[in-house]
Amino acid sequence: MTAPEELQTYSTAYQQGMREEMERDATIFVLGTDLYERGGHFAQVKGLGESFGAARIRDTPISEAAMVACGVGAALNGTRPVVDLNFMDFAYGAMDELVNQAAKIRYMWGRPVPLLVRATAGVSQGGPQHNNSLQSWFMGTPGLAVVFPSRPWDVKGLLKAALRGQDPVIFMMHKLLTGARGPVGGMDDVVPVGTARVVRPGQDVTLITYGYGVVIAEQAAQALSGSGIDIEIIDLRTLAPLDLQTIVTSVRRTGRVLVLDEAPALAGPAAEISATVSDHAFWYLDQPVVRLAGAHSPIPHSPPLVEALLPAPDQVIDALRRLAAADGPQLAAS
Amino acid sequence: MSTAQAVQDSSSFVEGTTAEELGCWLAEMLLIRTFEETADGLALRGKIPGGMHPAIGQEAVAVGAVRGLQPDDIVAGTHRSHHHALAKGLPPGPVLAELYGKAGGNSGGRGGSMHLADFDRGLWGSNGIVGAGLGIALGAALGARVRGSNQVALGFFGDGGANTGRVWEFVNLAAVWKLPLVVACENNLYAVETATKAVTGGGDIAARAAGFGLPSRAVDGQDIVAVQAAVREAAGRARAGDGPTFLELLTYRYKGHNSGEVIKYRTEDEVLQWRNSRDPIEQFSARLTAAGLLSSDLLAEYVDDARTRVDEAVAFAEESPWPDPSTAAENVSAWSDTNGHAR
Numbered sequence: 001m002t003a004p005e006e007l008q009t010y011s012t013a014y015q016q017g018m019r020e021e022m023e024r025d026a027t028i029f030v031l032g033t034d035l036y037e038r039g040g041h042f043a044q045v046k047g048l049g050e051s052f053g054a055a056r057i058r059d060t061p062i063s064e065a066a067m068v069a070c071g072v073g074a075a076l077n078g079t080r081p082v083v084d085l086n087f088m089d090f091a092y093g094a095m096d097e098l099v100n101q102a103a104k105i106r107y108m109w110g111r112p113v114p115l116l117v118r119a120t121a122g123v124s125q126g127g128p129q130h131n132n133s134l135q136s137w138f139m140g141t142p143g144l145a146v147v148f149p150s151r152p153w154d155v156k157g158l159l160k161a162a163l164r165g166q167d168p169v170i171f172m173m174h175k176l177l178t179g180a181r182g183p184v185g186g187m188d189d190v191v192p193v194g195t196a197r198v199v200r201p202g203q204d205v206t207l208i209t210y211g212y213g214v215v216i217a218e219q220a221a222q223a224l225s226g227s228g229i230d231i232e233i234i235d236l237r238t239l240a241p242l243d244l245q246t247i248v249t250s251v252r253r254t255g256r257v258l259v260l261d262e263a264p265a266l267a268g269p270a271a272e273i274s275a276t277v278s279d280h281a282f283w284y285l286d287q288p289v290v291r292l293a294g295a296h297s298p299i300p301h302s303p304p305l306v307e308a309l310l311p312a313p314d315q316v317i318d319a320l321r322r323l324a325a326a327d328g329p330q331l332a333a334s
Numbered sequence: 335m336s337t338a339q340a341v342q343d344s345s346s347f348v349e350g351t352t353a354e355e356l357g358c359w360l361a362e363m364l365l366i367r368t369f370e371e372t373a374d375g376l377a378l379r380g381k382i383p384g385g386m387h388p389a390i391g392q393e394a395v396a397v398g399a400v401r402g403l404q405p406d407d408i409v410a411g412t413h414r415s416h417h418h419a420l421a422k423g424l425p426p427g428p429v430l431a432e433l434y435g436k437a438g439g440n441s442g443g444r445g446g447s448m449h450l451a452d453f454d455r456g457l458w459g460s461n462g463i464v465g466a467g468l469g470i471a472l473g474a475a476l477g478a479r480v481r482g483s484n485q486v487a488l489g490f491f492g493d494g495g496a497n498t499g500r501v502w503e504f505v506n507l508a509a510v511w512k513l514p515l516v517v518a519c520e521n522n523l524y525a526v527e528t529a530t531k532a533v534t535g536g537g538d539i540a541a542r543a544a545g546f547g548l549p550s551r552a553v554d555g556q557d558i559v560a561v562q563a564a565v566r567e568a569a570g571r572a573r574a575g576d577g578p579t580f581l582e583l584l585t586y587r588y589k590g591h592n593s594g595e596v597i598k599y600r601t602e603d604e605v606l607q608w609r610n611s612r613d614p615i616e617q618f619s620a621r622l623t624a625a626g627l628l629s630s631d632l633l634a635e636y637v638d639d640a641r642t643r644v645d646e647a648v649a650f651a652e653e654s655p656w657p658d659p660s661t662a663a664e665n666v667s668a669w670s671d672t673n674g675h676a677r
Contacts, residue, residue, distance in 0.1 A: 029480060055480070061510065066472065066503035073473015073487070076458065077408075079480045081473075096463050096500070101470065107666050108444050109451040109459060145669040166668035193669050241670035 032084030064093035103143030122174035133263030157191025202232035394614030398561025415460030427650030438654030494525030512577035
């Protein structure tokens with residue numbers, strides 16, 4: 001570690017990481033709506049406008065296609081643009097630029113595209129059009145890396161990795177974690193893209209999750225520790241490319257797996273992780289993989305309706321308890 | 335080129351351009367015409383997987399525009415971009431091999447007709463998505479501005495692109511930021527099989543663009559001299575920091591949208607009228623001849639030279655090996671090793 005640990009929020013960790021990287025590399029600049037004065041809708045670049053000026057913290061019109069197109073072309077022309085979409089849902093207005101242009105240029109033309117697209121994501125308030133789980137789409141898009149940190153340390157470390165890399169990164173930050181506090185690393189504490197973290201080692205069940213799911217997982221593991229059930233939690237941190245080795249190593253040891261995800265289950269991250277476990281560790285499993293994921297539904301406005309669609313903390317505890325206790329052919333999930 | 339030396343030592347009628355260069359303009363248009371007619375025939379024989387979009391009739395747009403730029407300026411194209419690529423100096427052999435899907439293609443067969451690129455020569459891709467090439471050019475112009483380089487980017491799109499939302503997002507941001515961009519709408523009157531006039535509100539694309547607060551005008555895209563002058567002026571303006579210019583280049587494609595399509599949406603008379611009275615190569619040849627800069631011998635030399643180069647390109651494409659299938663999923667992302675999984 002090059003600097004003493006200090007507490008930051010998930011949001012200020014991003015600010016700090018961006019500031020350090022912009023000081024290090026003059027080709028980095030940020031563009032998006034409401035950044036220079038307001039600092040973004042989640043304070044993610046607050047104060048950076050004053051420090052770096054309007055040419056490096058660039059305010060744009062609400063033109064997502066133009067914002068991402070600017071990022072793609074500028075990345076090809078020797079700079080490191082950061083496109084801040086504020087809300088991940090706004091990426092729909094730039095899907096061609098992201099999926100058909102940015103993601104395919106290395107493959108087609110052999111050119112690096114050092115583009116970072118940051119947005120706040122995850123399910124919380126705001127109704128059907130501000131709570132899409134776009135990670136499912138992006139992780140299924142060859143050519144894009146998708147990161148989804150759960151704590152300030154990883155926000156800053158993954159940001160540094162992305163800004164020192166060669167190809168596009170979709171940087172997703174969960175709404176509910178915006179104010180979460182924790183230590184961060186120093187100037188060169190980089191968290192490599194594509195590396196998961198064992199949050200908590202355990203013997204009985206592997207719980208694989210990411211983003212806000214890590215908070216639910218830690219609470220569940222804590223609740224079960226009194227009853228002698230030892231949960232191993234893996235925070236994926238990166239959804240694409242998946243850290244196969246960390247997943248498989250854990251599953252081969254515990255033989256029992258719960259995948260926790262708020263994205264709709266159908267063709268979502270949890271589906272891919274479950275299939276990956278089956279591909280690489282089937283003969284090590286004592287029980288079928290259990291998936292707790294979001295319902296196949298848009299996210300409504302009313303809080304009790306939202307809750308009804310997501311895996312609840314109690315359900316997670318219950319599923320873990322049954323997985324740990326299950327023996328023989330019975331289905332832990334039934 | 336040896337043929338250029340044969341151009342008579344007479345002063346050129348284009349300011350800042352030698353007679354020798356004007357001969358090259360004609361030679362390039364002839365190369366494009368020959369390439370496209372040959373490739374079109376090869377597409378009909380099944381040599382080009384997925385077919386292609388021939389730009390026959392639109393040669394003056396490409397050569398005039400590129401000749402109005404500096405060599406290290408950037409051009410991004412459209413789904414109909416062979417003429418842009420050849421005008422930007424891509425050798426015909428690798429371009430045709432790319433159309434074939436062969437290893438000797440510019441992108442090793444990964445891109446094909448709609449994804450031709452050669453960054454070293456300033457072609458930042460033809461593009462399979464309508465209007466998207468202008469976005470690449472917009473970003474390239476921003477990158478040039480951020481780096482403090484003197485580069486200008488030119489983005490082509492068509493009359494079809496002029497009815498997409500993204501094109502106007504790009505024009506607006508380029509205008510607001512005064513980016514060094516030339517916005518080049520190549521209006522060939524038809525968006526696939528839909529007459530542009532039937533689907534374009536207001537009916538005048540250049541007038542629409544003027545509302546974004548940048549200079550905008552229509553140019554005769556069959557007149558290479560007019561295109562070159564308009565782009566040269568626009569690029570000069572962009573390089574001086576005065577921002578983007580919108581040019582609507584009025585042109586016509588002689589063939590269908592795709593090679594081999596039966597055309598029912600326009601009359602043969604209309605096509606003949608353009609071919610017989612507005613052909614960019616015929617018009618420019620006549621002008622050079624009238625100015626005493628072109629003899630029939632020299633013209634024959636240009637025609638033969640184009641034929642030879644295209645024949646060589648066909649041989650190159652035919653002889654080029656297929657890409658190795660074991661490489662098909664390689665180099666997808668610097669972030670991943672194999673098929674999306676790390677380590």
